[in-house]
Amino acid sequence: MSSDTAPSWQADIDRLSEQLSEAISGADDLEALRAVELAALGRKGSLTALMKRIGTLDKDERKAFGSASGGLRGRVTKSLNERRETIRRQGVLAELSDSSFDETVPGRSSELGHVHPLNRVQMEAEDVFVSMGFEVLDYPEVESEFNNFEALNIPSWHPARDMQDTFWLESGQLLRTHTSAGQVRAMHALKAPFRAIFPGKVYRYEATDASHEHTFHQLEGLMIDRHVSVGHLLDSMRTLLSAILRREVTVRLRPGYFPFVEPGFELDISCQVCEGTGCSVCKQSGWVELLPCGLVHPNVLRAGGLDPEHWQGWAFGLGLSRLVMMRYGIDDIRLLLGGDARFVEGFHPGT
Amino acid sequence: MYVSWNWIGEFVDTTGIDPVEFADRFTLAVAEIEGVSHYGQGLDQVLVAQVTEVTAHPNADKLRLAHCDLGDTTVTVVCGAPDLRVGMVVPFVPPNVTLPSGITVRDGQVRGVDSPGMLASEADLGLSDDHDGLMDLAELKCAPGQAMIQYIALQDVLYEIDNKSITHRPDLWGQLGMAREVAALLRRPLLVPSTEVVWGSKAGPKVTLDDHASCRRYLSAELDHVSIAPSPLSIRMRLRSLGVRPINNVVDATNWVMLETGNPLHAFDAAQIDDDHIVIRRAEPTETMVTLDGEHRSLTNQDCVIASAQEPIALAGIMGGQNSEIRAETTRVLLESASFDGANIRKTASRLGVRTESSARFEKHLDPNTAAFAAHRFVRVLHELCPEMVVVSELVDCGPHVSAPPTPRVVETSRSYLRSRLGLSAAQLSDAWMDETLSSLEFEVTALDTERLAVTVPSFRAGRDVSIQEDLVEELGRIFGYDHIPSQAPMISAHPAALPAGKMQERRARAALALGEGLTEVVLYSFESDATRQRLGLSELDAADQQRPRLTLRNYLSSDMRHMRRCLSNNLLESLEYNLAQGTRAAEGHKGMQIGLFEIGRVFRPIHADQPLQADPGIPAVLTSDSERQTYLNGLSPALLSGVEQAERKAIALPSQPRHLALAIGHRLGGGQKGWVQPLAEVTRSLYGQAVGAIERLLRQMCLPEATFKKLDSTDKRLETSLELNAAWLHSARHAGIWIADRLVGVITMIHPDVRNSLDIPAEAVLAELDLEVLLEIPPVAERGQAPAKFPPSSFDLTLPCTSSVRTREVLDGLTLRLSEVNSDIEVQTQWVRDFFDSSDQYGRAMTLRMTCRRLDGSLSDNDILSVRSAAIDHLDACEGVRPNWGDEIRAMS
Known part of the structure; x- marks a missing residue:
């Protein structure tokens, strides 16, 4: 090879180089660029074909051809890569400056269902009690007269024993009128000392209206220990109710008569609406009656197989239905068990 | 009832006390005051x-x-x-x-x-x-x-007391009893009104007390020279202010004394009673009388009456009779001051639907001693209203309470016990304060030593009120003020607590169905109406099927509530019907065209008479005889107690009340569509598939093994199960039992067309019910940590045309078994992907199966996949119901 005359293939290389660099810079997207790449470097590509010509050349020309064609291949590959990066970059910039994106497009309709508010509140309460070491128990709704009344020191002459308050079954058993029916069950089932709650459905033979239902839900709490005082009850109720009502509550006790506790109390909590200053909700008293409670009557302990000389306790009965109504501002108790899905779907989905 | 602050002021010095402020203290210590009103206010300028x-x-x-x-x-x-x-x-x-x-x-x-x-x-x-x-x-x-x-x-201040808060306190049904509480709270003496009476010398009315059970004490006297007139205005206004209508001086005097003492009285016109002979007896079963309100009353032998020798003259403790009423011309009066049995009065009053001031008080079981006090007070009050009245007879006083007076009740306790139950120290609750408080409430305190006390309960508190030392804790606590007791954190044992398995299970189910499947939870009544059963076509089945016993209520509010539900499905279906109707009418399509509901709750079934009773440790023990039980509960003697504790106990066999879960999904019809719609195969399959999927995911959430679904046959229907296997809604062709291993855990069914028709569920709907108690008995699948497979899997699909008689489960099970035999080094999972329906094809159906292969010891080769594929094709080709020679086509295609 001499340096004064260009070899015959040089023009081909130059031409191809020119063609390819034009094609590369002319490719607007990755797909087009890929086509250019295949057309050049593919099995039947133009550059591939050119490079195959090395076999037809003289030995002394081969080196120069190899260097020139290899150089071209290097340049083509490089500019392909550069072009590819440029196109990608353009794409990124375009995506990042996209003004067509509608961030206000509504979410796809969810298929979340709804848990009944009674169960939601009950589960929440259960969690609060579990966190404080209470067992959670579940007891039958059809009960014996013994568990529902006698064991609870409710004697045969007590008005609650009348037909008018209780649903009686033909079999002589009854539908429990309160979750307190579980008290002696718990005493027999658990080893003292213990603390437990038992929520569930209860029944009263009572005509229904906006504030009365023949079927409603309660949550019974029972703590048995060696020494249980009114002071303990006050502290326990304040702590537990603050957790359940999700606010700091003040509690006060008033005398209340329930045969299965002695002393027995009506427990009032500070009015949530006026915070104790008096409003129409609390009838200007600053207090709202929440639940009955008291120290477990020794006769109930005996019926539960516990010796009142050695064991004492407190108990309370929280109206779950009432709690749900208070929390969600429901003014008609019949909505709870009415079976209308639209009512349940008015609450947040989930648990 | 009302408390008059003026009246209280006659029995205790209330100087310097603001009745409105004091009302709070009264509520916290005695009884709930529902309202404070100012009687006669604003009349200054009149x-x-x-x-x-x-x-x-x-x-x-x-x-x-x-x-x-x-x-x-x-x-x-x-x-x-x-x-x-x-x-x-x-x-x-x-x-x-x-x-x-x-x-x-x-x-x-x-x-x-x-x-x-x-x-x-x-x-x-x-x-x-x-x-x-x-x-x-x-x-x-x-x-x-x-x-x-x-x-x-x-002008007066009136407290309106919540009657429920004094049901256990008969002593508080009179102003004097309330005044005693005020005196104790104010630490001022109680001024008991005078009972000084000079009785006459004439023999009193002849009283024959036959009904000892209903009347514990009866006092009577004859008063002459009475002239009937209105009471003075001040008396009338006092009665009015407490809600009692003034009648005349004699009747007003009885009411006055009732309001004062709490013990109702009655006055008879002696002229209407032969020989002044009064009989207290049970009514004859056919007897009738006309009470003061003009009502004719039909009596039973459960009712206690006051009668002359001929006929009833008063309904004891409830209302007088018209025939012996005080009239304008009455001059001679027979007084009745009695103590009637509370339970008997309550029964009669509630049976006759008549509640009076008198019956309301007697129901509370009054102290017989108050009756004597009231008799004396009546004479003194009537003297003021009618000064010319003369007490001509002696006071007749008879009854079991007089012949065998009860011994005063003494409660033994200790000072330290009283303090410890309140959570107070000796510094906070001194001996002197204790004694003073109990005395002011008329308890007699005798110190046995420095610690032990013997406390004698006043008779007006001894009835059903104060009997044990816990009652004394209450007396001290309420007067001390519960709001002054420091709250004290209990020392409690630290031990782990967790939700029981049943609760966890319910929560998982709730999460799976509500959050996973988008269903809405309902909580329904436990009763089942006859109307529902009729509409569900269950009534005929009930009649034919004696094996369907239900729990029946003895008393029910309406015939809708006569029976307890045996399953959740019946009520849930009615709820579905209701909600579908709401959706179509109100066009609230916020969940598209579907309504899906579920409920978790108990169902109820009687225990067969011949079923052996099982002692359930959770079910309480009961003492065998009533008398033992009574002794036990009264807890009178520790010696007896220990004997009773050893007494044989037996478990009460309660009906079985397992927890079930039911779900129902139905379709709303689009606009314009009405009435019954012929089910479409696609809808059926998609609803059914949706429900099956929901149940499968539910079981997975509960960590239970995979369930199989297959039709129930006649042997299944004889299984001991709490599920309804013979219900009207069960679709004979489109249902399945849900099985885990050999346990039937549930039933799923498309709704029977007749039931859809009668329930007005126009389009197809699916229903499933599971027994949660059975699911709880099935051990959960063990979990194990497993390293991910090293070698990648490869999968291929096969679509096989088949007849409608093919059961997917059988095909899959057979294929899995066959492929596991082909090459033990290759693990193959078979999966159903989808079904196609093509009515133009003679087979009408095709299903796509996916086989995912994985080599345990290395990468899969093409040959591995080919061998699995050809084994699968060979097997499926030979399956009944799959189109013959289908495999050749598949082979040719690849």
Whole structure:
């Protein structure tokens, strides 16, 4: 090879180089660029074909051809890569400056269902009690007269024993009128000392209206220990109710008569609406009656197989239905068990 | 009931106490005050007027003009009262005064005549509901023009007590009992009114007390020379203020003493009772009487009556009889002061639907000693209202309480016990304070030593009120003030607590169905209505199937609630029907065209008579005989107690009440579509598949093994299960039992077309019910940590045309088994992907299966996949129902 005359293939290389660099810079997207790449470097590509010509050349020309064609291949590959990066970059910039994106497009309709508010509140309460070491128990709704009344020191002459308050079954058993029916069950089932709650459905033979239902839900709490005082009850109720009502509550006790506790109390909590200053909700008293409670009557302990000389306790009965109504501002108790899905779907989905 | 602050003030010095402020303390210590009202308030400006002349109103027939003397001046006002007459002394309300009743008297014209003020009735002044005529002030002998309240104590503060809060305190049903509490709270003495009476020498009425069970004490006396007249205005107004209508001096005296002591009294017109002979007995079964309210009462032998020798003259403790009523001409009166049994009074009163001030009190089980006190008080009160009255007879006093007076109850306790139960120290609750408090409540305290006390309970608290030392804890606590007891954190054992398995299971189910499947939870009633059963076509089945016993209520509010539900599905279906209807009518399609509901709750079934009773440790023990039980509960003697504790116990066999879960999914019809719709295969399959998927995911959430679904056959229907296997809604062709291993855990079914028709569920719907108790018995699948497979899997699909008789489960199981035999090094999972329906094809159906292969020891080769594929094709080709030679086509295609 001499340096004064260009070899015959040089023009081909130059031409191809020119063609390819034009094609590369002319490719607007990755797909087009890929086509250019295949057309050049593919099995039947133009550059591939050119490079195959090395076999037809003289030995002394081969080196120069190899260097020139290899150089071209290097340049083509490089500019392909550069072009590819440029196109990608353009794409990124375009995506990042996209003004067509509608961030206000509504979410796809969810298929979340709804848990009944009674169960939601009950589960929440259960969690609060579990966190404080209470067992959670579940007891039958059809009960014996013994568990529902006698064991609870409710004697045969007590008005609650009348037909008018209780649903009686033909079999002589009854539908429990309160979750307190579980008290002696718990005493027999658990080893003292213990603390437990038992929520569930209860029944009263009572005509229904906006504030009365023949079927409603309660949550019974029972703590048995060696020494249980009114002071303990006050502290326990304040702590537990603050957790359940999700606010700091003040509690006060008033005398209340329930045969299965002695002393027995009506427990009032500070009015949530006026915070104790008096409003129409609390009838200007600053207090709202929440639940009955008291120290477990020794006769109930005996019926539960516990010796009142050695064991004492407190108990309370929280109206779950009432709690749900208070929390969600429901003014008609019949909505709870009415079976209308639209009512349940008015609450947040989930648990 | 009402408490009158004026009346309380007669029994205890209330000087310096603001009754409104004190009401709070009273509520915290004694009984709930529902309201404090100011009786007679705003009457300061009401004047006394004397009517001097009455003239006609020129423009109105029913109105007249009253010319009144007001002392210094005169006034003429328009008056509509029919009883207006010259000489009357009446209240005059000047213009612009607002009365407690809310009326503001105008200074204007009435029908064209000036009327600067008005003459008032008791109702106008808010003193009673008596609108009948003007309030007559004549007896006050007051000068016209003076303020009315100078002459009569009309102003009072009334506490309205929540009766429920004193049901256990018979002593609080009278003002005196309330005053005792006030005295104890104020630490001031109680001034008990005098009972001094000189009884006559004549033999008293002849009292024959036959019904000892209903009447524990009966006192009677004969009073003569009575002249019936109205009571003085002050007495009448006091009665009115406490809600009692004044009648005449004798009746008013009985009511006065009832309000004061809490013990109801009755007065008979002696002239109507032969020989003054009074019999207390049970009514004859066919006997009737007319009570004071004019009602004819049919009596039973459960009712206690007061009778003459011939007939009942009073319904004991509830209401007098018309035949012995005090009349205007009555001169001789027989007093009744008695103590009737509370339970008996309550039964009769509630059976007859008549509740009176008297029955309300007797129901509380009054202290017989109060009856004697009340008898004496009556004579003293009547003397004031009717000074010419003479007590002619001795006091007759008889009954079991008199012949065998109960010994006073003594409760033993200790000072330290009383303190510790309240959570108070000796410094906070001193010995002296304790003794003083108990004494002021009329308990007698005897110190046995420095610690032990013997406390004698006053008879008016001994009935069913105070019997154990815990009751004394309450007495001290409430007077001390519960709001002064420091709250004290209990020392409690630290131990782990967790939700029980059943609760966890319910939560998982709830999460799976509500959050996972988008279903809505309902909580329904546990009762099942006959109407529902009828609509569900269950009534006929009930009649045919004696194996379907239900729990039946003895008393029910309506026939809708006569039976307890045996399954959740019946009520859930009705709820689905209701909600579908709401959706279509209100067009609230917020969940598309579907309504999906679920419920978790108990179902109820009686235990068969021949089923062996099982002692359930959670079910309490019961003592065998009633007397043992009673002794045990009364806890009277520790010696007896230990004997009783050893007594044989037996478990009460409660009906089985397992927790179930049911779900129902139905479709709303689109606009315009109405009535019954022929099910479409796609809808059926998609609803069914949706429900099956929901149940599969539910079981997975509960960590349970995979369930299989297959139709129930006649042997299954004889299984012991709490599920309804013979229900009307069960679709004979489109249902499945849900099985885990060999346990039937649930049932799923498309709704039977007849039930859809009768329930007005127009389109197809699916229903499933599972027994949660059975699911709880199935051990959960063990979890194990496993390293991910090293070698990648490869999968291929096969679509095989088949007849509708093919059961996917069988195909899959057979294929899995076959492929596991082909090459033990290759693990193959078979999966159903989808079904196609093509009615043009003679087979009508095709299903796509996916086989995912994985080599345990290395990467899969093409040959591995080919060998699995060809084994699968060979196997499926030979399956019944798959199109013959289908495999050749598949092979040719690849």
